[in-house]
Amino acid sequence: MPHPEEDLRLRLDLLHGRPGAVTATITGTNNRIVQALLAIHGFEPVDATTMVMARIDCEEPHYAGLAARALRAEGIAVDITPKLREEIDTEWTWANYPMPWCSREEIREVSNDAQRIYDAIRHGRLIIHAHAHDEWTTVAVGTYRDGPSIHLHGENHLRTETARYDNPVAAIAEFERLYGGAVRPGPAPATSTERYAEQARTSSPDTADANPALPAAEPVEVHAAVTDDHEALLNDFLESHREWGRWRTWSDETTHAVHESLVLRAEFIHEADPDEPQWRIAAYESPVGERLWHATATTTVPVEIMRVLLDSLASADAAEIAAGSQVSEAAIGEATRPLADAGWEHTVEGRWIRWQAPGDLPAGVQFDAFAAHSHHSALPTWTFWGGDDAGTPGWALHFSPRAAASVLQDVAFEVANGFAPKPVAARPRGLNAACRTDIRAQPTPRAGSARGR
Incomplete structure (x- = not known):
């Protein structure tokens, strides 16, 4: 390798001055040598003098430190900013790491293998044929170009x-034998970590906003600026509903709110990843019976919507709520009546019925008829979403087929109220008996679905 030019200099810094990605700014002539060396260590060009390393394992400072040592060994002057130096010198580990037997270096090896898989997918070396959701994570099948076919997990x-x-x-x-009806063609939607990494690699550090905006917020008053204090919501709910007891798992990472009847349960994960459910609601036939219906909510669901959901669970007879509602045209109509009253338009596209907030506001509700009548499908029947679009929502609330129509109606009213183009008459939280007569008259057979895990 030719000796680098004497005026070549490299400055390494945290992207926007905070953890998440590392930028490399090159000064001097003939910087192709530096670019080639940085590329070996995972940096990618943004412009003629700037490269960025954005990984999916939060290990950018560690690998930036390795890159600095390698370039200095080649005689290139490297400056590391104090903030990045602090990150390089700080040892950390993943909280609740699922492989607790691994040492720190072994954790890095696992993460680096995951990074190689991710890079192979996005560069087209690994073609993903299909994916599915397995419990609480994603699985996939793919084939390397000129290589083997593989199954992926996580x-x-x-x-x-x-x-x-x-x-x-x-x-x-x-x-397909392993995952059956849950299999979907192509790769799974990008996670928030992958989206952030892609954004970091494609935006210039000089022109990017140092505090990039979150996905477009709803241009309304009710749900526009949510503090997302779900911890406080959980505590408030348990304090005001004494018939619900608190149980904490041995690992201290999950709290269970359980109704005294033991047929309604809410699981709260204290440090859930952005793409993972933070709330899991489950309704059972009996304390030891099969699960009849369930719901999940991501960490970004507005607190007021979650408050309405929890209050709705607690505002009527637990066995009645747990029994749920049989899917029928009348039940669907009653559950979504607040949307129609607020001027939401609905469309039918194949197996889906979709309701869109007025004026193309970023919110919607989706009913999946296929999932509603497929007892073994892992797909949600009801999806309430907001922010961006239905494919990549800012928040999402999912319900299984037998979800109580009264609960769905409460949630629909709150969502419609939050995205209304004009003020909507306020309604007390909880069940509205006058609105629920038809719903409660619906038959509620007790044929269970999958047993709760």
């Missing part, structure tokens, strides 16, 4: 290869 820094096959046909067939 997301971001926990994605691992679980099986290899000689050809795509065998890999896909086994994948």
